[in-house]
Amino acid sequence: MRKIGTVVLTLILFITASAQAQQDSTVKPAAVKEKVRMLDNIAGVVGNSPILQSDIELQYAQFLIQGNAPNADVKCQILQSLLSQKLLVQQAVIDSVQVKDEDVDNEVDRRMRGMIQRAGGQDRLEGFLGRTVIQYKDEIRSDIKEQMIAQNMRSKIIEKLNVTPQDVKAYFENIPKDSLPTYNKEVEVGEIVFQPKLTKEEKSLYKQKAEDLRTRIKNGEDFAALARLYSQDPGSAPEGGDLGFSDRSSFVKEFSAVAFKLKAGEISPVFESDYGFHFLQVLERRGEQVHTRHILIVPVTTEASLERAKHMADSVYTILQKDKKIDFSAAAAYYSDDKETKYNGGMMLNLDNVQTRTTHIPTDKLDPQVALVVDTMKVGATAAPQVFTEKETGKKSYKILYLKSVTDAHKASLETDFPKLKEATYDAKVNRTISEWFEKRRKETYIRVDENYLSCPQLKGWPSAAITAQTKP
Numbered sequence: 149m150r151k152i153g154t155v156v157l158t159l160i161l162f163i164t165a166s167a168q169a170q171q172d173s174t175v176k177p178a179a180v181k182e183k184v185r186m187l188d189n190i191a192g193v194v195g196n197s198p199i200l201q202s203d204i205e206l207q208y209a210q211f212l213i214q215g216n217a218p219n220a221d222v223k224c225q226i227l228q229s230l231l232s233q234k235l236l237v238q239q240a241v242i243d244s245v246q247v248k249d250e251d252v253d254n255e256v257d258r259r260m261r262g263m264i265q266r267a268g269g270q271d272r273l274e275g276f277l278g279r280t281v282i283q284y285k286d287e288i289r290s291d292i293k294e295q296m297i298a299q300n301m302r303s304k305i306i307e308k309l310n311v312t313p314q315d316v317k318a319y320f321e322n323i324p325k326d327s328l329p330t331y332n333k334e335v336e337v338g339e340i341v342f343q344p345k346l347t348k349e350e351k352s353l354y355k356q357k358a359e360d361l362r363t364r365i366k367n368g369e370d371f372a373a374l375a376r377l378y379s380q381d382p383g384s385a386p387e388g389g390d391l392g393f394s395d396r397s398s399f400v401k402e403f404s405a406v407a408f409k410l411k412a413g414e415i416s417p418v419f420e421s422d423y424g425f426h427f428l429q430v431l432e433r434r435g436e437q438v439h440t441r442h443i444l445i446v447p448v449t450t451e452a453s454l455e456r457a458k459h460m461a462d463s464v465y466t467i468l469q470k471d472k473k474i475d476f477s478a479a480a481a482y483y484s485d486d487k488e489t490k491y492n493g494g495m496m497l498n499l500d501n502v503q504t505r506t507t508h509i510p511t512d513k514l515d516p517q518v519a520l521v522v523d524t525m526k527v528g529a530t531a532a533p534q535v536f537t538e539k540e541t542g543k544k545s546y547k548i549l550y551l552k553s554v555t556d557a558h559k560a561s562l563e564t565d566f567p568k569l570k571e572a573t574y575d576a577k578v579n580r581t582i583s584e585w586f587e588k589r590r591k592e593t594y595i596r597v598d599e600n601y602l603s604c605p606q607l608k609g610w611p612s613a614a615i616t617a618q619t620k621p
Contacts, residue, residue: 227606
C-alpha cells in the first residue's frame with residue numbers, strides 16, 4: 149500500500165496553494181495529516197488492487213483548486229476513472245504492455261516543473277511539501293507509471309480501428325434528421341508572414357549579453373541564480389533554467405545539435421536559434437536523453453526591422469496583384485517566414501482538429517485580428533499587408549491574408565462535412581470498442597465498491613454480482 153505521506157504532502161501543496169491565492173496563508177501539516185488519516189479507507193478493489201479514499205479526495209482537491217464549484221458527484225466520476233485504470237493496468241500485465249523508465253522520468257519531470265512554476269520556485273515548493281523535490285518525485289513515480297501504462301493499454305485496444313467511407317455513410321444515416329449537428333460558419337484562410345529580422349549589428353548587443361552571463365558562470369557564479377534573474381525563457385527561468393530530461397525531438401535543431409555533443413557538466417558556447425541567443429549546460433546523460441539547463445536572451449524587435457518587414461510585405465503584395473502567374477501558394481512557400489503554414493500553401497490549419505489536418509476553421513476559432521480582416525473580404529481576395537501582434541509573446545509581424553473559401557453555418561451533410569463526420573464516426577467506434585472491452589473485463593474480474601458509492605449511476609454494473617447481492621437488504 150502506498151505510504152500515507154505521499155497523499156498528505158500532495159494535499160498540503162494543493163490546499164496551501166489555494167489558501168495562498170486568497171490570503172497568503174499556510175496549512176498546518178498536522179491538521180491535514182489527521183484529516184487524511186480519517187479518510188484513508190478502501191473505496192474500491194479491482195482484483196487484488198485497492199483504491200484508497202484518499203486517492204479520491206486528492207483528485208477532488210485538485211478539481212476544487214482549478215476553480216470548480218463543489219460537486220459531490222465528481223467523486224463518483226473519479227472512482228470510475230480509477231477503477232478503469234486498475235482494469236487496464238491488470239490487462240497490461242497479461243499483454244506485456246509497458247512504459248520505458250525514461251518516459252516515466254520525463255513525465256515526472258514535466259509535472260514537477262509545472263508544480264514548481266505554480267508554487268513560485270523550487271524552494272517554495274519544497275517548503276510546501278516538507279521534503280526535497282527529489283524525494284517527492286520518487287514517491288509519485290509509481291502512480292504516474294501506472295497512469296501511463298493504463299493509457300498505453302487503452303491505445304493497444306483501439307490501435308487497429310479504422311473507418312471506411314461506408315462506416316461514415318452508415319453513421320450519418322443513423323442520425324435522426326432532427327438531430328443532425330449544425331456546424332458554424334467556416335473559412336479557409338491563407339497567410340504569408342513577414343517577421344522582423346535584426347541585422348548582425350542589431351543582434352550583437354543581445355549576443356554579448358549572453359556571452360557576459362556565460363563568462364560570469366565560468367568565473368564561478370551560480371548558473372541557476374543567473375538563470376532566474378536574466379533568462380527570458382518563462383518556462384524554465386523560475387527553475388534556474390532547468391529543462392529536465394528530454395530527447396532530441398523535444399528541442400529545436402540548433403539546441404539539440406549543441407546539447408547532444410556535450411558531456412555532463414560542460415557548458416556550451418553561445419548559439420542562436422529562432423528563440424534568441426542561448427547557452428546551456430548538460431547536467432546528466434541517460435541513453436538517448438539529456439538533462440539540461442539554459443539561459444535564453446531574446447532580441448527585441450526594432451522599429452527599423454519592423455519597417456523592413458513592412459517593405460518586404462508590400463513588395464510581395466504588389467507582385468501578387470500584378471503578376472497573375474504567381475499564385476498565393478507559391479508565394480507563401482517562397483516568401484513566408486511561418487514554418488507551420490509556408491509548406492501548406494500558406495493555409496492555416498484548424499488547431500482544434502489537428503488529426504485531420506483540415507484547413508476549414510470555424511470563424512469563432514480564428515485569431516480575432518485575422519477574423520476582423522477576413523470578415524470584410526470576398527472569396528478569392530488577397531488583403532493588403534497589415535501588422536499583427538502575437539497574443540502570448542507580443543511579437544509583431546506583417547501578414548498578407550488570402551480568403552480561399554467560406555462555408556456558411558449549416559446542417560451536417562455527407563457532401564460538405566465528410567472529414568468531420570469521419571472523425572465523429574471514428575470517435576463513436578472508439579467509444580463503443582472501449583465500452584465493450586470494459587463490459588467484458590468487469591464480468592471477468594473481482595470488483596468491490598464501497599457501499600457509499602453504490603448509488604453512483606456511473607458505477608452501475610461495476611461491482612461483482614456476489615458483492616452486490618451481499619449489500620442488498
